[in-house]
């Protein structure tokens with residue numbers, strides 16, 4: 001049985017709901033190609049499930065083109081892409097039809113570990129004679145600038161709620177579902193513009209046998225990130241090790257929660273007893289590893305736990321089970337609202353960790369597991385990390401035992417107080433030193449002034465002294481002179497006396 005999203009995927013542009021302007025642009029673009037004008041390749045940019053891939057296929061179908069579609073971010077496709085460019089020089093397929101090349105998810109190649117990817121795509125664009133449509137969720141990463149420069153970027157907006165409602169109504173009618181408009185509206189609104197998600201939700205509810213507004217309002221959060229449902233689908237449907245291990249990449253659940261989900265859903269997906277037995281066997285091994293991560297701080301084991309859970313369960317089956325499986329929440333439905341709130345909080349925590357460690361959300365999830373293990377084994381260190389990441393008490397209560405949380409925040413408060421005290425003391429000390437230095441400087445200045453004054457005084461005294469000395473000398477000279485003249489006078493007197501008595 002085909003999934004509804006595939007069953008109801010529009011085949012022609014007319015069937016694609018909304019996006020009227022974009023359809024016109026695309027038509028003109030491909031007509032220009034047919035006329036040999038060779039316009040720039042187009043990048044369709046938009047959130048998941050808004051219809052990018054659908055638009056490209058519908059366009060090809062309307063104009064009788066064959067499609068070659070490749071996931072651009074998958075390295076294994078590089079050779080294939082090059083090969084196509086090499087052989088498609090005639091720009092016609094084996095059937096003689098024109099070929100439209102669709103390179104999906106080009107934003108997936110922006111990682112630093114794959115910097116060659118972009119230049120390879122650029123080469124393809126330069127050499128290919130065929131029309132090319134690229135798709136991406138986010139094209140505004142700096143590494144993708146060269147692609148933006150050589151392509152025409154067309155933004156595909158989220159699908160309007162009313163448009164989604166119309167599509168859901170049509171599907172419900174065709175499937176003969178007994179569902180009221182209110183329920184469909186809830187599903188449409190809840191999808192946040194992601195038509196794929198809306199159709200998937202409707203299918204899940206239909207398979208569950210009960211479609212009511214109450215159940216619809218409890219649907220899991222469908223934001224633009226992959227949810228645990230998608231992770232389940234990947235793990236259960238793939239038989240590839242690589243794909244399975246990447247299933248949790250964008251899923252904001254901790255490993256224990258994923259384990260619960262897998263445990264609940266293994267018998268929903270797998271039907272052969274041997275498959276079920278093997279899957280549970282891997283899951284129990286994963287559980288042992290996970291336990292050791294927490295109990296003994298063997299952080300390296302986290303990877304094994306994760307691999308056993310994803311790839312172990314995926315490879316437990318002999319072959320893929322076709323058809324749609326409704327994955328259910330661990331235990332009861334009322335867990336839904338609880339886990340939704342918890343997921344929101346978890347997302348916030350992961351964001352905080354990611355911001356500090358500059359890591360991807362996958363890495364942040366690993367870090368979170370480590371943080372939990374550290375908290376259980378070394379609470380002081382755990383408290384330091386919680387504080388470093390800026391995780392609040394309320395947030396932490398969602399992932400760690402409440403008792404531990406209050407202990408952690410006691411430690412944090414204590415440390416904060418100690419630090420404040422230290423800060424204060426440091427400030428006081430600094431002030432004392434400052435004052436001391438000031439005082440010393442003033443003293444120095446005073447001393448300098450005293451010395452200067454003394455110098456000036458001695459100078460003055462000296463001047464005075466020399467003056468006095470000079471005066472004294474003068475005086476002496478004067479007295480000498482007078483004495484001399486007195487003597488002279490006396491002598492003269494004597495002489496006159498002598499002369500008189502003679």
Ligand SMILES: Nc1ncnc2c1ncn2[C@@H]1O[C@H](COP(=O)(O)OP(=O)(O)OP(=O)(O)O)[C@@H](O)[C@H]1O
Pocket residue numbers: 004005006008009010015016017018019046047048049050051052053054055135136137159167195196197199
């Ligand atoms: N505008 C639309 N009209 C009708 N059906 C749509 C539309 N958009 C999406 N769908 C439905 O949702 C499914 C997914 O759409 P599509 O694969 O085009 O999304 P996308 O934008 O390429 O998403 P992604 O970024 O995840 O590749 C389609 O199979 C189709 O059933």
Ligand SMILES: [Mg+2]
Pocket residue numbers: 052053054104135
């Ligand atoms: Mg797509």
